[in-house]
Amino acid sequence: MKLITAVVKPFRLDEVKDALKSAGVAGITVTEVQGFGRQAGHTEVYRGTEYQVDFVPKARIELVVDDDDVANLVSVITEAAKTGKIGDGKIWVTSVDSLLRIRTGEQGPDAV
Amino acid sequence: MEGNTAWVLVSAALVLFMTPGLALFYGGMDRSRNVLNMLLMNFWCLLIIPVLWVAFGYSLAQAPFENSLIGGFDNAFLKDMTITGEDGGFGLLVVAFLGMFAVITPALISGAVADRMKFSAWAIFAPVWMLLVFVPVFKWVYGGWLYERGSLDFAGGTAIHVNAGIAALACVYVLGKRKGWPKEGQPPHNMPMVMLGTGILWLGWFGFNAGSALAANGTAIQAFMNTFLAAAAAGLAWAVVERIRDGHFTNLGAASGIVAGLVAITPGAGFVAGMSPIWIGLIAGVICCYAVGLKSKIGYDDALDVVGVHFVGGLVGSLLIGFFSDPDFFGTDVMAGIFYGGGAKLLVEQAIANGATIVYSFAVTFALMLILKATIGVRVDEEVEVGGLDQALHAETAYNN
Amino acid sequence: MTIGLVTAVVKPHVLGDVKQALKDMGVTGITVTEVKGFGRQGGHTETYRGAEYAIDFVPKVKIEVVVPLDQSTVVVDTIAGAARTGKIGDGKIWVTTVDRVVRVRTGEQGAEAV
Numbered sequence: 001m002k003l004i005t006a007v008v009k010p011f012r013l014d015e016v017k018d019a020l021k022s023a024g025v026a027g028i029t030v031t032e033v034q035g036f037g038r039q040a041g042h043t044e045v046y047r048g049t050e051y052q053v054d055f056v057p058k059a060r061i062e063l064v065v066d067d068d069d070v071a072n073l074v075s076v077i078t079e080a081a082k083t084g085k086i087g088d089g090k091i092w093v094t095s096v097d098s099l100l101r102i103r104t105g106e107q108g109p110d111a112v
Numbered sequence: 113m114e115g116n117t118a119w120v121l122v123s124a125a126l127v128l129f130m131t132p133g134l135a136l137f138y139g140g141m142d143r144s145r146n147v148l149n150m151l152l153m154n155f156w157c158l159l160i161i162p163v164l165w166v167a168f169g170y171s172l173a174q175a176p177f178e179n180s181l182i183g184g185f186d187n188a189f190l191k192d193m194t195i196t197g198e199d200g201g202f203g204l205l206v207v208a209f210l211g212m213f214a215v216i217t218p219a220l221i222s223g224a225v226a227d228r229m230k231f232s233a234w235a236i237f238a239p240v241w242m243l244l245v246f247v248p249v250f251k252w253v254y255g256g257w258l259y260e261r262g263s264l265d266f267a268g269g270t271a272i273h274v275n276a277g278i279a280a281l282a283c284v285y286v287l288g289k290r291k292g293w294p295k296e297g298q299p300p301h302n303m304p305m306v307m308l309g310t311g312i313l314w315l316g317w318f319g320f321n322a323g324s325a326l327a328a329n330g331t332a333i334q335a336f337m338n339t340f341l342a343a344a345a346a347g348l349a350w351a352v353v354e355r356i357r358d359g360h361f362t363n364l365g366a367a368s369g370i371v372a373g374l375v376a377i378t379p380g381a382g383f384v385a386g387m388s389p390i391w392i393g394l395i396a397g398v399i400c401c402y403a404v405g406l407k408s409k410i411g412y413d414d415a416l417d418v419v420g421v422h423f424v425g426g427l428v429g430s431l432l433i434g435f436f437s438d439p440d441f442f443g444t445d446v447m448a449g450i451f452y453g454g455g456a457k458l459l460v461e462q463a464i465a466n467g468a469t470i471v472y473s474f475a476v477t478f479a480l481m482l483i484l485k486a487t488i489g490v491r492v493d494e495e496v497e498v499g500g501l502d503q504a505l506h507a508e509t510a511y512n513n
Numbered sequence: 514m515t516i517g518l519v520t521a522v523v524k525p526h527v528l529g530d531v532k533q534a535l536k537d538m539g540v541t542g543i544t545v546t547e548v549k550g551f552g553r554q555g556g557h558t559e560t561y562r563g564a565e566y567a568i569d570f571v572p573k574v575k576i577e578v579v580v581p582l583d584q585s586t587v588v589v590d591t592i593a594g595a596a597r598t599g600k601i602g603d604g605k606i607w608v609t610t611v612d613r614v615v616r617v618r619t620g621e622q623g624a625e626a627v
Contacts (some may be wrong), residue, residue, distance in 0.1 A: 092516070
């Protein structure tokens with residue numbers, strides 16, 4: 001099992017969710033996060049004083065999937081999240097050692 | 113008679129509403145971990161000042177009218193304030209109306225000391241400052257020696273805004289800078305809250321200025337009109353300056369301009385007419401927009417710009433009466449301004465009145481803060497400042513979910 | 514090249530310092546989440562109308578950085594240096610191995626995507 005974590009532009013979240021649904025994914029977790037990357041932040045000015053806001057809003061999507069599905073789902077997310085402009089985000093995959101569905105007690109791949 | 117009573121009753125309630133409005137205006141500009149401390153500093157004035165005002169405050173600030181420096185105890189504890197006498201209770205109503213001003217004046221200072229003052233020190237500072245500074249200056253301006261010299265202050269430009277504004281400066285010099293200022297700034301945590309507070313202040317200010325006619329008459333009408341126009345003009349000026357200088361129209365610029373305009377028209381609300389409020393608003397909007405930048409150049413940490421908006425706005429508005437005062441319009445015999453054939457005499461008197469207020473208020477406030485600093489301390493621990501005042505001082509947090 | 518994910522949970526007020534320290538060492542991107550945690554620091558009590566509420570969770574920020582694994586040690590040290598106040602509740606940092614990384618805009622993979 002693998003954990004796919006994608007940090008994407010917030011306004012692409014619906015497209016990513018719809019694409020993952022179409023690909024048969026049953027559940028994802030989304031967190032509102034902030035990030036800084038190559039996409040620069042911006043400046044806000046209050047009463048003439050400048051505040052450098054380095055962090056831009058991003059959405060983090062997490063899903064646990066079978067090893068076999070990783071390649072496909074990473075490309076599904078990539079396609080849905082891509083705008084071609086800087087700041088589209090990053091996807092990484094880590095290994096999951098154990099998994100359990102709380103309601104049923106199912107473990108391992110059954111719990112995906 | 114009944115009409116006057118009705119209008120001043122409504123005005124008093126409007127002015128009371130300004131203190132919660134000010135709390136929201138400041139609270140939104142503050143950082144989220146200190147917003148409740150800011151709100152309570154303002155609400156504290158609503159708790160303690162009314163009690164002190166009817167006990168000694170009003171009497172010392174007004175009665176007897178002939179005194180030049182300070183009143184006495186003729187009306188202490190509401191003595192001789194009746195509703196069955198010739199005035200039908202109007203005198204008692206004036207005590208309530210002016211009490212609202214006594215509440216908001218120390219509350220104005222809270223914006224300067226934001227993020228770092230001990231609440232226990234504020235709890236003592238606010239009422240003591242009201243008695244030691246607000247009350248005598250109020251007496252000088254309304255019935256005392258400054259009034260006798262002929263200086264003008266319709267609703268409290270000198271007695272309230274210049275007074276509280278310069279006191280705010282004295283406070284921050286004793287209190288010191290916030291940790292990290294000016295290197296690390298903190299933008300407002302809730303701009304919609306600031307805009308709501310601004311709206312409440314503008315609404316309340318109609319009571320503040322037009323109510324200060326103490327009658328439902330033509331002067332009240334013109335003061336109302338001035339309050340309407342000066343705030344709009346100053347908001348416009350500030351917003352346009354920011355658009356040209358910084359590149360954007362901003363909410364905080366509009367809100368700050370409105371408040372600066374309201375402050376600036378306060379002293380002249382019942383002395384200027386025609387297009388004068390628009391000129392006063394435009395001038396105050398531009399000057400205050402630049403004045404809020406002084407703190408980082410000079411190095412005093414006036415957190416929410418009480419000096420730049422209230423002191424500077426009040427001073428500008430008060431001095432401009434020396435140009436725009438138009439007694440013919442109001443049918444009074446006060447001094448006319450330079451533009452209305454009065455020469456420079458009124459301007460000189462305005463300068464004297466504000467100069468006296470500045471010297472007295474700064475000196476007494478500075479001394480009061482030094483005494484508090486030497487006794488109970490005025491500043492929170494660094495750990496509290498970093499972690500947030502709300503939770504540490506009040507055992508509350510603003511945004512639970 | 515193996516890629517690592519450095520995750521740090523730290524006190525909110527050190528975020529600016531950590532960000533600057535990472536920028537200074539050349540890290541080009543981080544992700545920050547407001548989280549709550551409980552640890553040895555313990556929580557605090559809030560009082561509303563006389564009723565006490567135990568707030569066990571204290572606000573923290575979680576910082577995530579994807580870097581080549583051989584740089585993860587210096588990233589961890591940098592974060593720790595910037596986040597340390599010496600008081601209880603300074604937080605924790607851990608490193609996990611990443612199997613795969615993709616830059617969404619370009620489709621670059623692996624070390625190029627970091």
